[in-house]
Amino acid sequence: MTASPELPTPDRPTGARPFRLGTRRSPLALVQANAVRNALLAAHGWDAGAVELVEVIASGDRIQDRPLAEIGGKALWTKELDAQLLGGEIDAAVHSAKDVETWRPEAIAIAATLIRADVRDVLVGAASLGELPRGARIGTSAPRRAAQVLHARPDCEVVTFRGNVATRLARLSAGEAEATLLAKAGLDRLGEIGVGTPLDETEFLPAPAQGIIAIECRAEDDAAKHHLAAIDHADTHAQLRAERALLDALGGSCSSPIATLTMRDGEGWQMRAAIFSPDGAMRREGEARFAPGEHEPIRAMAEKLLHEAPEAITAHFEGAG
Numbered sequence: 001m002t003a004s005p006e007l008p009t010p011d012r013p014t015g016a017r018p019f020r021l022g023t024r025r026s027p028l029a030l031v032q033a034n035a036v037r038n039a040l041l042a043a044h045g046w047d048a049g050a051v052e053l054v055e056v057i058a059s060g061d062r063i064q065d066r067p068l069a070e071i072g073g074k075a076l077w078t079k080e081l082d083a084q085l086l087g088g089e090i091d092a093a094v095h096s097a098k099d100v101e102t103w104r105p106e107a108i109a110i111a112a113t114l115i116r117a118d119v120r121d122v123l124v125g126a127a128s129l130g131e132l133p134r135g136a137r138i139g140t141s142a143p144r145r146a147a148q149v150l151h152a153r154p155d156c157e158v159v160t161f162r163g164n165v166a167t168r169l170a171r172l173s174a175g176e177a178e179a180t181l182l183a184k185a186g187l188d189r190l191g192e193i194g195v196g197t198p199l200d201e202t203e204f205l206p207a208p209a210q211g212i213i214a215i216e217c218r219a220e221d222d223a224a225k226h227h228l229a230a231i232d233h234a235d236t237h238a239q240l241r242a243e244r245a246l247l248d249a250l251g252g253s254c255s256s257p258i259a260t261l262t263m264r265d266g267e268g269w270q271m272r273a274a275i276f277s278p279d280g281a282m283r284r285e286g287e288a289r290f291a292p293g294e295h296e297p298i299r300a301m302a303e304k305l306l307h308e309a310p311e312a313i314t315a316h317f318e319g320a321g
């Protein structure tokens, strides 16, 4: 296992190589990686050369014409960065936590999360779900968004929209759909302020980990862990652990329509979780209170949900039985 060599500090600014931060190449990924870089520079008082971005092309970015669930799931966002990390070519990798699958190699650890951004989805193309024209086409490839829209508006039709944020907005402008749904966090980070209407997060529940930027490093790289700990936002990290525990308990994948919202509840936390049939016709919701790191109530809620949900829902989860 390669450890990060000593890094520049105010007392020792020369002679060390930069900390290499791996990132995907999409405009959103680069904005996010730069946010992590700036956070590291500020937290450690390093000069600009101390953190270097290493751009990695992910298969998920190369294959744009088919739904993610069909071509191999979330691993398509992580496997190239995982390989670079394990091979010691980068010291850390920046991810949208929403795109990081539940199963991770044992030698890789989520070392830090930046403070969570806006968790809401934005509806682009109409002022509200109720105001969509009858039979409107909604462009999305996310099972959660499709099921949740169809639950509210069974008359609508879902058409597959993949590609990065700009591509999806261009496809909407080209008339391929009447509306689309995007994460407000991504739009904000790209400077697309004021696009569309944010949907109330208590009604249209977000995806697990939406709005969270996670930074991974080699599990045994104590130097990298130490550097990254300085930029970790503890409450966000607790939410991420809890929402990943939910995904794990449900056996949820990128083809599972699952939505969740984690909120402070006095001293502790409250989680709401909803699971759907892909056509949105069936919906089941649960709620759990938990303390950070104590995920048993979340697992119990997940088991109960799966136990009581109809086959039309559970068929899309592996946690059942």
Ligand SMILES: NCc1[nH]cc(CCC(=O)O)c1CC(=O)O
Residues within 6 Å of the ligand: 096, 097, 098, 099, 165, 181, 182, 183, 184, 185, 186, 209, 210, 211, 212, 213
């Ligand atoms: N699936 C792609 C993806 N992954 C993370 C974000 C947004 C940023 C975030 O949630 O932190 C997006 C775009 C979107 O869903 O609109």
